[in-house]
Amino acid sequence: MYKIGLKRLFSLFNVDLELFIPVFHEWIQKDKISNHIMVDVADYKHIPDGPGIMLIAHEGNFSIDLENGEVGLQYIRKQPLKNDVINNIHEIKSILNQACNLLIDNEMLGEKISFNNQYRIIANDRYYFSNNKKSQEKLLEYSQEAFENAELKVNEIYSGSRLNIKINNEV
Amino acid sequence: MDKWKDKLKGLIASDLEKEISVFETQIELMRRGEIDDRIFAETRLRRGVYGQRYDNGQRHDGNRIRKLEYPSRELMKGPETVWDAPGMLRIKIPFGGVTSDQLILMGDLAEEYSDGVLHVTTRQDIQLHYIHIDDMPSVMRRLAAVGITTREACGNAVRNVTACPLAGVCNDESFDVTPYSAALTKFLLGHPDCQDFGRKFKVTFSGCQDHACGLTNMHDFGALAVIREVNGIKKRGFKIYVGGGLGAVPHPAKLFDEFIPEEELLPIAQAIGRVFARLGEKKNRARARIKFLVAKLGIDEFKRLVIEERKILPHDELWTSYINELPSYGEEARKDPSKFTKDISDLKFNEWYRSNIYPQTQDGYSVVTISLPLGDISSHQVRKLADITREYIRDSIRLTVEQNIVLRWVSNEDLYILYQDLKKINLDTPGAGTIVDITACPGTDTCKLGIASSRGLAGELRKQLALKSIEMNEAIKGLRIKISGCFNSCAQHHISDIGFYGISRTIKGYKVPHFQVVLGGQWDKNGGTYGLAIGAVPSKKIPNVVTKITETYVKERNKHDEGFQDYVKRVGKVYMKSLIEEYMNVPSYEDDVTYYSDWGDPREFSLGDMGVGECAGEVVSREEFELQIAERIVFEAQIALEEKKYLDAKKKSFEAMLQAARALIRIENYDIPNKPEIIIKEFKKRFFDTKKFYDKYAKGKFGRYLLCYLDKDENTISEDLARQYVQESQLFIEASHSCYANISSEEK
Numbered sequence: 001m002y003k004i005g006l007k008r009l010f011s012l013f014n015v016d017l018e019l020f021i022p023v024f025h026e027w028i029q030k031d032k033i034s035n036h037i038m039v040d041v042a043d044y045k046h047i048p049d050g051p052g053i054m055l056i057a058h059e060g061n062f063s064i065d066l067e068n069g070e071v072g073l074q075y076i077r078k079q080p081l082k083n084d085v086i087n088n089i090h091e092i093k094s095i096l097n098q099a100c101n102l103l104i105d106n107e108m109l110g111e112k113i114s115f116n117n118q119y120r121i122i123a124n125d126r127y128y129f130s131n132n133k134k135s136q137e138k139l140l141e142y143s144q145e146a147f148e149n150a151e152l153k154v155n156e157i158y159s160g161s162r163l164n165i166k167i168n169n170e171v
Numbered sequence: 172m173d174k175w176k177d178k179l180k181g182l183i184a185s186d187l188e189k190e191i192s193v194f195e196t197q198i199e200l201m202r203r204g205e206i207d208d209r210i211f212a213e214t215r216l217r218r219g220v221y222g223q224r225y226d227n228g229q230r231h232d233g234n235r236i237r238k239l240e241y242p243s244r245e246l247m248k249g250p251e252t253v254w255d256a257p258g259m260l261r262i263k264i265p266f267g268g269v270t271s272d273q274l275i276l277m278g279d280l281a282e283e284y285s286d287g288v289l290h291v292t293t294r295q296d297i298q299l300h301y302i303h304i305d306d307m308p309s310v311m312r313r314l315a316a317v318g319i320t321t322r323e324a325c326g327n328a329v330r331n332v333t334a335c336p337l338a339g340v341c342n343d344e345s346f347d348v349t350p351y352s353a354a355l356t357k358f359l360l361g362h363p364d365c366q367d368f369g370r371k372f373k374v375t376f377s378g379c380q381d382h383a384c385g386l387t388n389m390h391d392f393g394a395l396a397v398i399r400e401v402n403g404i405k406k407r408g409f410k411i412y413v414g415g416g417l418g419a420v421p422h423p424a425k426l427f428d429e430f431i432p433e434e435e436l437l438p439i440a441q442a443i444g445r446v447f448a449r450l451g452e453k454k455n456r457a458r459a460r461i462k463f464l465v466a467k468l469g470i471d472e473f474k475r476l477v478i479e480e481r482k483i484l485p486h487d488e489l490w491t492s493y494i495n496e497l498p499s500y501g502e503e504a505r506k507d508p509s510k511f512t513k514d515i516s517d518l519k520f521n522e523w524y525r526s527n528i529y530p531q532t533q534d535g536y537s538v539v540t541i542s543l544p545l546g547d548i549s550s551h552q553v554r555k556l557a558d559i560t561r562e563y564i565r566d567s568i569r570l571t572v573e574q575n576i577v578l579r580w581v582s583n584e585d586l587y588i589l590y591q592d593l594k595k596i597n598l599d600t601p602g603a604g605t606i607v608d609i610t611a612c613p614g615t616d617t618c619k620l621g622i623a624s625s626r627g628l629a630g631e632l633r634k635q636l637a638l639k640s641i642e643m644n645e646a647i648k649g650l651r652i653k654i655s656g657c658f659n660s661c662a663q664h665h666i667s668d669i670g671f672y673g674i675s676r677t678i679k680g681y682k683v684p685h686f687q688v689v690l691g692g693q694w695d696k697n698g699g700t701y702g703l704a705i706g707a708v709p710s711k712k713i714p715n716v717v718t719k720i721t722e723t724y725v726k727e728r729n730k731h732d733e734g735f736q737d738y739v740k741r742v743g744k745v746y747m748k749s750l751i752e753e754y755m756n757v758p759s760y761e762d763d764v765t766y767y768s769d770w771g772d773p774r775e776f777s778l779g780d781m782g783v784g785e786c787a788g789e790v791v792s793r794e795e796f797e798l799q800i801a802e803r804i805v806f807e808a809q810i811a812l813e814e815k816k817y818l819d820a821k822k823k824s825f826e827a828m829l830q831a832a833r834a835l836i837r838i839e840n841y842d843i844p845n846k847p848e849i850i851i852k853e854f855k856k857r858f859f860d861t862k863k864f865y866d867k868y869a870k871g872k873f874g875r876y877l878l879c880y881l882d883k884d885e886n887t888i889s890e891d892l893a894r895q896y897v898q899e900s901q902l903f904i905e906a907s908h909s910c911y912a913n914i915s916s917e918e919k
Binding site: 003018021022025028029037039040041042043044045046047048049050051054056058061063067068076078124125126127 | 174175178224225230232233234239240241242255256257279282283284286287288301303544545547548549551552596597616626627630633771772773774
């Protein structure tokens with residue numbers, strides 16, 4: 001199971017979304033994300049509850065996600081990873097945090113952004129994780145193992161929704 | 172094997188499962204190199220699997236062209252189409268009718284395989300982008316499990332059958348065309364007589380003549396509902412139109428028959444399909460749409476051939492079997508009808524109510540339009556929307572060609588509470604069907620043919636216009652803007668009040684994104700009149716053009732009730748062009764670099780083709796200057812057309828092409844005499860035969876417009892033909908600009 005999405009929330013976001021367009025283009029130009037074939041930047045800032053600005057890569061997509069008004073950097077993995085679920089989550093977390101650090105270090109964004117230690121994990125494979133109680137428990141178990149001391153809370157589930165869990169790693 | 176195959180066993184209709192399995196096998200054969208890549212490309216297109224920008228495995232990153240080093244390496248899924256490169260899936264939604272279950276599923280698929288966004292197209296389809304070819308069978312099976320097929324969504328086939336989104340609830344329609352469009356969809360899907368077309372075939376249904384409705388005027392086959400009294404009995408039938416189409420060379424549809432009775436609808440469509448398959452152009456794709464066949468044969472001869480074909484068709488029970496089921500067809504409301512009596516002081520609601528509500532012909536019910544910015548909705552929003560719709564209606568949801576969603580059969584007393592629910596998921600945008608509700612094709616965002624950023628421009632215009640909308644004059648509010656990324660008119664720019672299509676210009680060696688400004692198109696009357704281009708403006712100045720045109724219109728219109736189309740007609744295109752001329756100039760790269768990139772894309776526009784001009788003091792090169800003269804002449808041709816001087820329009824169109832061709836020839840043969848025969852001969856030798864004048868996708872199409880001109884010896888010509896010559900001349904000049912840009916960049 002590798003189709004996992006992980007979103008890390010901003011604690012400070014005092015910046016126009018549009019600024020992420022040149023930032024992501026620069027990542028492509030300078031190959032900033034290792035082991036990723038970066039394809040293009042998609043501008044979805046007109047969707048108020050959508051993926052904002054997205055960096056499309058063959059292996060997975062990065063976006064300044066706006067869902068439910070919670071702004072964060074999200075990475076959704078598309079291509080297989082070689083490990084078990086727990087280690088895949090660790091690897092996805094590492095890729096996401098690499099991208100978070102790039103944003104923090106970016107001169108254009110300066111001190112206008114910062115991240116807290118809260119995440120949201122998404123099970124984005126409906127074959128292995130149907131929208132039901134059993135799958136939810138399984139995802140909770142995996143998430144607890146991957147984020148050892150974190151406080152976990154199951155997010156709202158609605159029709160067709162994917163399972164998603166809020167992870168507060170600041171406790 | 173696709174893991175979903177077993178999981179969905181029993182939920183997928185056997186014919187759909189068989190098709191998907193066949194496609195899955197073809198994917199595997201292609202992977203092993205056992206199918207010709209051209210054949211596989213057409214195969215996947217007929218399954219709705221389309222290419223996307225950068226799928227040739229390279230992309231200009233703003234500094235240089237970079238190879239995208241995918242793991243699949245040399246494996247291809249079509250000519251110049253890399254296996255691992257993400258692609259688009261077009262999902263057919265017949266007549267735009269969709270259920271809440273289907274919306275939820277598509278939301279899930281977008282999130283799992285695509286980029287979390289569903290895009291509503293200008294033909295009532297849904298498109299998902301950035302999908303890997305290996306994932307397509309799973310996506311198709313999951314769609315099939317909720318009754319959706321992507322078959323024949325692309326390729327040389329019968330595309331999605333569209334219909335008026337108000338069909339069945341409209342106040343002006345003759346009757347509800349929905350069940351007829353559903354029946355024709357089912358009948359033509361995979362029909363053996365529709366498998367050998369030279370190009371695509373688009374079908375639509377309208378319920379009335381006067382509104383935009385199904386846009387029959389711009390379709391290959393348009394059926395307009397008509398009731399006629401036959402022997403004292405009211406009988407249902409259709410006014411049939413054929414051979415309409417926009418694209419590079421727009422053709423208004425021809426009336427095929429005033430009244431085809433309902434039982435003849437399917438067999439006539441089949442007969443038309445057979446004639447098109449047999450006689451339509453197959454080799455030259457640029458002239459393979461049915462509009463060219465109809466124009467070549469003339470509508471009378473075309474009709475005669477179809478009637479002959481109809482006579483010899485073997486009888487098919489399907490032609491009429493659906494008619495018996497018509498009385499039972501209909502949508503049901505979830506709630507009882509009610510009156511909207513509340514006095515709501517919520518200003519935003521009232522603004523939304525004015526533009527987004529249509530009172531149905533059925534008392535007590537309304538149609539609610541959900542205005543989607545650029546036709547996009549996120550997975551999260553669409554699933555929430557599906558849940559909301561279940562509270563108020565029963566699956567009476569439709570997609571529109573203006574890239575919106577409509578909810579039908581909403582009981583009037585629910586309107587305010589529904590609005591509040593939509594507001595919670597940010598789907599409460601007002602201004603549906605107004606100037607803010609801009610239609611745009613994907614353009615350079617994802618389309619391989621896109622020249623300029625139609626979505627970038629649309630987003631910017633939408634933002635600017637929304638800020639002004641509260642104080643905006645009602646006459647401006649009522650206008651429509653449609654933006655295509657290239658001349659192919661996917662956003663239907665020809666039939667909007669103000670239309671734009673993307674082009675590029677080369678200024679002292681640098682490319683600059685531009686849009687042609689198209690005025691005079693008509694959205695009503697089924698897309699009744701096509702607009703014409705009046706001039707090219709740099710992309711960054713288009714917002715100024717919109718402001719200038721709309722404000723001048725409000726100031727100068729007669730008696731405050733003159734429509735925009737009438738105004739443009741009265742003042743003339745020369746005047747309209749004079750209004751925007753101040754925005755046509757492009758400052759040098761050194762003076763203002765912002766002109767040299769597109770909206771929403773910081774990369775320098777087509778940087779790979781750029782170079783710094785050598786003669787810093789020269790404003791324009793000789794070639795650019797002469798090409799500008801050609802533009803002026805074609806503009807004069809448009810004026811002649813407007814004044815109904817059709818032969819003059821033809822003559823000017825030809826003269827403009829000669830001027831452009833001569834400008835190019837003079838690069839190699841400076842002293843070429845100004846004689847048409849010599850120019851054509853030299854153009855053929857130096858530019859056409861050498862393929863210097865070839866367009867990557869259109870090939871030699873534009874060059875042939877000039878080469879074939881001397882064969883057209885007409886003493887009188889129709890308005891349609893004159894219009895066609897003007898359009899062709901315009902395209903030839905655009906191609907001359909591209910050719911010159913290529914030559915200059917090679918020289919540098």
